[in-house]
Amino acid sequence: MPELPDVENFRRFFDRTVLGRKIKDVNVSQTRLLKGLSPNQLKKTLGGKKFIRTERIGKYLLASLGKDEWLAFHFGMTGSFSFESKVDGQKNDYERVGFYFQDGSHLGYLNKRMLGQIFLAGPPDEFRSKKELGPDALELDYSLFRELLGRKSGSIKSMLMDQRVISGIGNVYSDEILFQSGLHPNHRVEDLDEKQKRKLYAKMRSVLEIAIKKQADPGSLPENWLLRHRKKNQGCPGCAGKVHKISVGGRSGYYCEKCQK
């Protein structure tokens, strides 16, 4: 499920595969994913241009076409990219939008469940304010983090997942961050003391950074992470307790009743 670490890896993948290649054609097989413009408008806008550089804001990937034109990608829960240096044979069944380059290479935007979005956007700063996104989870420093927490109330898990407060964290990684911080998902933000806030911030950083390094591949993540045991009644990797499941903000959260208070 593409959260910050996944999207950061998509960004790096995009950088090393398609940057600088001239776009020849765009094939949209699922108009639904295109927001605010038609397939023809997209083709017209991109044709003959190149993606110059990328930026990531939270779970969004922005690719610059030069000037103030950017193409924005959101991956929903099943989105990803594929790339082939030359088009041969059949394409992936779940390719919803295909970008074809002059040199014969091809980038596929895949999305099994079609909950993603592709649309044109302005520069990153404008984009951020339009979408009302909070600072990226890896961009903010501790003093800002503390300030943001100070303005909030309610369950800590909901707050971590609120993209208007901090952008980039979703259901899975919020569980992991809370597990490593020893905090119960329903722990109230207003009840956190200074020490807990510091730990939470440190764990937020380290969990996301390590996950990025491991290509956000669950199988490559440390065995002692909750993520590897994120299932009801599994044994907790930190103690003899069991993993519990609860609903927080409409999402299924997993936690260890013993380790997390």
Added chain:
DNA sequence: TCATTTGTTTCATG
């Protein structure tokens, strides 16, 4: 058939 999965949006409640 329907509960479950996700992030985001929308509506209701406090």
Added chain:
DNA sequence: ACATGAAACAAATG
């Protein structure tokens, strides 16, 4: 008015 919480929505799976 505001913020928090709950429900709805998209699509597909088992």
